[in-house]
Amino acid sequence: MNQPRPATRSRRLARWVDDRLGTAYLATKALRKVFPDHWSFMLGELSLYSFVILVVTGVYLTFFFDPSQAESTYRGSYEAMRGVEMTAAYRSALELSFDVRAGLVMRQIHHWAALLFVATMAVHMARVFFTGAFRRPREINWMVGVTLLILAVFNGFAGYSLLDDQLSGTGLRIGYSIALSVPLVGTWLVSLLFGGEFPGPDIIERLYVIHILLVPAVIAALIGVHMAILLRQKHTQFAGPGRAEGNVVGERVWPTYAAKGLGLFFLTTAVLAALGGLAQINPIWIYGPFDPAEVSAASQPDWYMGWLDGAMRLIPPWEVRAFGYEVPNPFFPGAVLPGVTFALLYLWPFLEARFTGDRSEHHLLDRPRDRPVRTAMGVATIAFYGVLFLAGGGDVLSTTFGVSVNAVFQAFRVLLFVLPAASAWVAYRLCRDLAQRDPAPADDGSVAMTALAGVAEDGRDQDDRAGHDGPEAQGQAVGKHH
Amino acid sequence: MRSVRSRLGVLCLVALFMSLAGLLPVRSATPATLSQMTEDGRQLYLRGCSSCHGLDGTGTPSGPSLERSGAASAYYYLSTGRMPLADEAQPRRKPPAYSRAQIDLLVDYVASLGSGPAIPEVHLETGDLAEGGVLYRSNCGPCHTAAGIGGALSYGRAAPSVTPADPVEAAAAIRTGPGQMPVFGPEALSDHEVASIVRYIRFLESPPTPGGAALGGAGPIPEGFVAWIFGVGTLVLAVLWIGKLEGGHGRH
Numbered sequence: 001m002n003q004p005r006p007a008t009r010s011r012r013l014a015r016w017v018d019d020r021l022g023t024a025y026l027a028t029k030a031l032r033k034v035f036p037d038h039w040s041f042m043l044g045e046l047s048l049y050s051f052v053i054l055v056v057t058g059v060y061l062t063f064f065f066d067p068s069q070a071e072s073t074y075r076g077s078y079e080a081m082r083g084v085e086m087t088a089a090y091r092s093a094l095e096l097s098f099d100v101r102a103g104l105v106m107r108q109i110h111h112w113a114a115l116l117f118v119a120t121m122a123v124h125m126a127r128v129f130f131t132g133a134f135r136r137p138r139e140i141n142w143m144v145g146v147t148l149l150i151l152a153v154f155n156g157f158a159g160y161s162l163l164d165d166q167l168s169g170t171g172l173r174i175g176y177s178i179a180l181s182v183p184l185v186g187t188w189l190v191s192l193l194f195g196g197e198f199p200g201p202d203i204i205e206r207l208y209v210i211h212i213l214l215v216p217a218v219i220a221a222l223i224g225v226h227m228a229i230l231l232r233q234k235h236t237q238f239a240g241p242g243r244a245e246g247n248v249v250g251e252r253v254w255p256t257y258a259a260k261g262l263g264l265f266f267l268t269t270a271v272l273a274a275l276g277g278l279a280q281i282n283p284i285w286i287y288g289p290f291d292p293a294e295v296s297a298a299s300q301p302d303w304y305m306g307w308l309d310g311a312m313r314l315i316p317p318w319e320v321r322a323f324g325y326e327v328p329n330p331f332f333p334g335a336v337l338p339g340v341t342f343a344l345l346y347l348w349p350f351l352e353a354r355f356t357g358d359r360s361e362h363h364l365l366d367r368p369r370d371r372p373v374r375t376a377m378g379v380a381t382i383a384f385y386g387v388l389f390l391a392g393g394g395d396v397l398s399t400t401f402g403v404s405v406n407a408v409f410q411a412f413r414v415l416l417f418v419l420p421a422a423s424a425w426v427a428y429r430l431c432r433d434l435a436q437r438d439p440a441p442a443d444d445g446s447v448a449m450t451a452l453a454g455v456a457e458d459g460r461d462q463d464d465r466a467g468h469d470g471p472e473a474q475g476q477a478v479g480k481h482h
Numbered sequence: 483m484r485s486v487r488s489r490l491g492v493l494c495l496v497a498l499f500m501s502l503a504g505l506l507p508v509r510s511a512t513p514a515t516l517s518q519m520t521e522d523g524r525q526l527y528l529r530g531c532s533s534c535h536g537l538d539g540t541g542t543p544s545g546p547s548l549e550r551s552g553a554a555s556a557y558y559y560l561s562t563g564r565m566p567l568a569d570e571a572q573p574r575r576k577p578p579a580y581s582r583a584q585i586d587l588l589v590d591y592v593a594s595l596g597s598g599p600a601i602p603e604v605h606l607e608t609g610d611l612a613e614g615g616v617l618y619r620s621n622c623g624p625c626h627t628a629a630g631i632g633g634a635l636s637y638g639r640a641a642p643s644v645t646p647a648d649p650v651e652a653a654a655a656i657r658t659g660p661g662q663m664p665v666f667g668p669e670a671l672s673d674h675e676v677a678s679i680v681r682y683i684r685f686l687e688s689p690p691t692p693g694g695a696a697l698g699g700a701g702p703i704p705e706g707f708v709a710w711i712f713g714v715g716t717l718v719l720a721v722l723w724i725g726k727l728e729g730g731h732g733r734h
């Protein structure tokens with residue numbers, strides 16, 4: 001009667017793995033972590049889930065996509081392209097859209113997921129920025145995040161450049177002229193990537209390897225680093241009753257937070273499936289195969305490249321000579337602007353620490369209203385890039401509203417500086433008023449001492465920040481067997 | 483004879499007034515001689531067009547000469563409602579101001595003013611859809627966009643959407659090159675090629691959308707808005723909702 005319960009098969013398997021790898025220690029440690037509960041802390045997960053969907057749908061696409069610039073003729077079921085000469089890359093993308101089972105919905109989900117991958121990253125980044133979560137000791141994770149953003153934008157561009165339709169060719173031509181415009185190394189850069197004069201014989205095959213292997217692998221690895229640093233440093237939290245610099249109050253990862261995460265994953269999948277099934281994206285059969293002789297005026301890149309495109313359209317036709325070299329015009333919007341943008345993003349935590357003189361550790365978040373200067377600068381930045389993005393669609397706006405393109409671009413040149421300034425001023429005033437009406441709650445220092453109890457005053461789960469995860473967690477961690 | 487003439491004249495006048503008031507689509511019912519028709523056309527012209535194009539069609543500061551326009555150009559401008567010009571920088575497609583019969587009269591009259599191309603004949607069934615697509619994308623797409631929804635040109639001008647044009651209007655536009663559009667004569671595009679292009683334009687009017695809603699055919703800009711408003715919007719709502727759910731507190 002007193003026999004131990006027979007171990008189930010899965011338990012035995014788990015123990016077998018654990019005996020050899022000691023995984024239970026790590027797993028329990030991670031699962032027992034307390035994750036603070038504020039809705040905005042789940043935004044980063046949206047990007048993670050979009051990436052998962054990107055990989056799954058992307059793998060499906062690789063089964064059918066042929067990244068080759070060889071001459072080829074379409075003979076599939078889309079009548080308006082039958083018999084037309086094109087590259088194998090474009091032909092296989094057409095076949096994916098019309099002749100491969102579930103090919104089109106996979107393509108569309110993949111592309112929508114790419115748009116949402118970058119968009120949710122931007123939202124997540126805004127959360128981190130406006131709450132000051134990038135401050136010491138989290139500067140490294142902030143920089144990992146900026147790298148992920150750059151990689152995602154670049155991989156999206158590489159992705160839609162593969163299909164060799166008129167839009168991708170137009171985008172690549174701009175990419176080519178930007179690369180070529182870089183002083184000194186431009187020509188070398190271009191021959192490395194394109195293998196010769198535009199369009200070049202090798203570009204699609206090279207981009208393909210970059211797009212499906214290189215960049216996704218680096219992204220996956222960096223997501224791992226991002227999460228590992230997060231686990232190690234523990235999540236920040238907002239100040240409030242029972243919450244202090246020295247503790248983390250919220251829910252344990254297992255089971256509560258994991259269930260929420262799984263639910264969010266399903267919802268992300270549902271939204272992407274709905275978009276992919278109901279809304280057409282990148283209808284390459286309308287754009288036609290890329291023909292270098294054709295220049296279509298009204299072609300836009302995906303939104304996350306739109307700000308660069310807008311800058312290319314707004315820049316006055318400056319000619320600059322430096323050290324005897326002619327610096328080509330695309331260099332400023334195409335290379336200097338993103339260079340400065342990402343350099344400022346990388347450096348922001350350090351710049352801010354320098355300006356405020358605040359170099360201490362922070363685990364409690366700021367309310368945006370309590371940091372009016374930072375908030376105003378963030379709002380101004382969003383306005384600046386928002387105007388650039390809209391300028392990228394200037395000619396679409398001009399036709400839609402029946403205004404002359406030149407007037408639209410002149411207006412955008414003014415807005416580019418006026419709107420950020422105005423919105424910064426409004427944001428600053430709002431912060432001031434809000435903070436006055438509702439002063440910030442202080443660090444609840446009184447509770448820090450109770451951290452080891454594992455339960456916060458309001459009955460929530462709690463960890464301390466000294467590296468201990470509460471008594472149960474320790475107990476489990478020591479005992480390797482159940 | 484005389485009474486018939488005057489009765490016809492009265493009828494014409496009445497019809498003109500009513501149609502100008504937009505009340506009746508009118509047709510000149512009785513067969514009349516060629517000169518008679520030209521004369522009716524001339525009357526319509528004098529009332530509706532001469533203020534800008536001159537009494538003899540040689541043009542004024544407010545409208546170009548029509549001596550080289552021909553039937554094709556007149557048909558294009560009248561059938562798409564662009565003439566008579568309203569108060570606008572660039573002629574726009576509007577419901578035609580004249581009935582079909584009056585358009586025929588005006589077209590004949592403008593054609594009689596000088597030499598110009600005749601209204602092209604289009605045999606859509608002889609056109610090849612895929613060839614039309616290739617020709618359309620390389621010759622017309624740069625201004626009218628690949629999806630045919632129209633695009634901006636410089637200084638307030640725009641290439642309009644091509645999809646409202648019926649086959650003859652489209653062929654007339656190709657052959658006469660209205661406004662800033664280049665002329666595509668028979669040396670540039672054969673009649674067969676024009677038929678193919680026009681077939682493709684008709685196809686673009688309601689192209690198959692196997693992937694779902696076409697989002698206006700304007701490409702990445704509306705796609706970006708949908709991604710942000712619908713995609714990010716719903717996902718943030720989902721996060722707000724899930725974030726508010728209370729977990730059971732583990733083993734406590």
Ligand code: HEM
Pocket residue numbers: 054055057058059061062065093096107108110111114117118152153155156157159160161162163211212216281282
């Ligand atoms: C392991 C990960 C990935 C794989 C295996 C993969 C694979 C592919 C393949 C084979 C194509 C070309 C076929 C086609 O779309 O018709 C493609 C297109 C594309 N990819 Fe990826 N991809 C991955 C990740 C990503 C990521 C991270 C992004 C963006 C952030 C992205 C964005 C795109 C875009 C925008 C296209 C064009 C899609 C279209 O219009 O159909 N992909 N991908």
